[in-house]
Amino acid sequence: MRLIKGMAALLLAASLPVAAEEIGTVSTVFKWVGPNDKIVVEAFDDPRVEGVTCYLSRAKTGGVKGGLGLAEDRAEASIACRQVGPIRFDGELKDGEEVFKERTSLVFKTMQVVRFFDRKRNTLVYLVYSDRVIEGSPQNAVTAIPILPWPTKP
Template sequence: MRYGSVLCLVSMLALSAPSFAEEIGSVSTVFKMVGANDKIVVEAFDDPKVAGVTCYLSRAKTGGIKGSLGVAEDTSDAAIACRQVGPIKIQESLKDGETVFKKDTSLLFKTLQVVRFHDRKRDVLVYLVYSDKIIDGSPKNSVSAVAIEKGWKP
């Protein structure tokens, strides 16, 4: 198989991979003459083990020709805000540092991840978003916390 065929196959698999986040909206940050504009995308995802918690991510998305084809590498810029949206119910035991969300931000080597910690002393869930690469990650990160409130009402 030729290199171009392998690259095409990998691109199709990456584009067809399921995403566990719902896009809420986006804004353009850089105009591109050809291809999509660079954007900041806002996405929401629910914690898979904690009912009643939703996290909102804002992240950079590279446009241009490479971005339109899904082969651009997004920057490591991201922010997170997690909120209680209903009664909190922990459905399974929680492990500190457990990945609750993961999204590829380049074709092969870079990933945006959200991990969860449980501050048991304060009964708070702490969510950390960061970007990593196989060889060299980024220190850019953002954190959000949700208190586990008893008797929550909207």
């Protein structure tokens, strides 16, 4: 029974989007009370494609509401994904598969990254966008990685 529960937890964890690692931040607006407004640069590895790391920059609202996690962050984001090693797929890739998701307001708004595979050009395409339960935002950013052979060390 423990084995079944353990495997179920492992499968659930494998299907969830990954968490990002904070690379750095810069302050954009000074706040007298609470943290400053800032731009955060984060990195995450694609959980289904070994050898790909994505870098995401986005705004985080500060102040009292931001410090308590009650503020709504802006929808703008920038993304750059790069090949950082030999690319290997973990199973069949689904177009539009979510690879990263983070809440950007208390309840209704999220920022997410989805992946597409352009088979004709042998290229991975990543799209970042923000959505809201009632109304999304057309603001988005895209990056593409041509799948190239990775040089081996002599």
